[in-house]
Amino acid sequence: xxDLTPTHISWxxxxxxxxxxxxxxxxxxxxxxxxxxxxxxxxxxxPRQRGEKIAFVTETGPxxxxxxxxxxxxxxxxxxASGWSAVQEPSEPDYMNIAICSPxxxxxxxxxxxxxxxxxxKVSSRFLGHFILLFNPWCPGDDxxxxxxxxxxxxxxDENGLIFIGNANHIEARGWYYGQVRA
Numbered sequence: 001x002x003d004l005t006p007t008h009i010s011w012x013x014x015x016x017x018x019x020x021x022x023x024x025x026x027x028x029x030x031x032x033x034x035x036x037x038x039x040x041x042x043x044x045x046x047p048r049q050r051g052e053k054i055a056f057v058t059e060t061g062p063x064x065x066x067x068x069x070x071x072x073x074x075x076x077x078x079x080x081a082s083g084w085s086a087v088q089e090p091s092e093p094d095y096m097n098i099a100i101c102s103p104x105x106x107x108x109x110x111x112x113x114x115x116x117x118x119x120x121x122k123v124s125s126r127f128l129g130h131f132i133l134l135f136n137p138w139c140p141g142d143d144x145x146x147x148x149x150x151x152x153x154x155x156x157x158d159e160n161g162l163i164f165i166g167n168a169n170h171i172e173a174r175g176w177y178y179g180q181v182r183a
Contacts, residue, residue, distance in 0.1 A: 004052050004117050008043040008095075009128050015039055021138065021157065030131040035104030035139035038131075042115070043095040053118040056086050056100065057125075060109040060133070070107050073116075104141030108133055 011030045016038045017023035022031040032038045048054070054076040064071035072084040082103050089097040113128045137146040137156050146152045154161065163176045 001049070002045060003122075003124060004048060004119065005045045005124075006042050006115055006126050006128070007045050010041040011129070011131070012039045012041060022134070024157075027132065029110070029129070031134060032102075032131055033134050033136035033138065034102045034106040034108065035136045035142050037099045037101040039089065039097060039099050040128075041091075041095050041097050042128075047093060048096075049119075051119065054086075055116040055118065056084070057114040057116060058084060058102070058111050059114070060107055060111045068107075069105075070109075102133060104136065104139050105143070106133055108135055 013030060016030060016032060017025070020031065020033045020036060020038065022033065025031045030038070055073060056076070057071065057073045059071045061068075061070045066072065074084045074086055076086045076088060076098070084100070084102055084106075086098055086100045089099050091097045109132070111131050111133055113131060115126045115128050117124050117126075135144045136142040137144050137152050139145060140147075146155065158178065160175060160177055162173045164171055164173055166172050
């Protein structure tokens with residue numbers, strides 16, 4: 001029997017960008033927020049057999065390491081109280097829906113996602129793609145959490161706002177274009 005091999009990945013862009021409030025980011029790679037689940041679908045060359053285990057590895061930065069929290073390895077269906085996790089959601093016979101969650105304190109940056117398939121003593125790896133991980137003011141566990149929705153809209157999602165310039169004797173407000181969602 002042929003080795004289990006992924007043939008296609010869908011990053012479920014519409015679902016993820018909407019739920020992560022990143023739909024206005026014009027970027028080729030998926031943009032996600034830490035501490036929040038994102039979903040993807042994986043198609044394989046054949047159905048998964050008993051004894052075949054699936055794991056994932058995320059890496060960011062020039063020298064990823066678990067000690068610096070820039071690398072994490074985690075198994076499918078492994079839910080951790082803290083750290084990265086992946087669970088299989090309801091799927092069809094020809095593909096698997098996977099929900100991946102990063103910790104709320106994950107390092108922000110561009111990540112590489114790798115799939116590992118373990119069958120007996122054999123381990124094969126397959127690069128799945130890159131994604132961007134941002135801070136998450138919607139997540140209570142994130143240090144940048146903002147409890148008030150109006151404040152989140154203003155401080156996180158607005159493209160325009162006011163800045164104040166001058167000195168103690170003369171303060172003036174000016175409009176400012178933040179341009180924070182440009183790629």
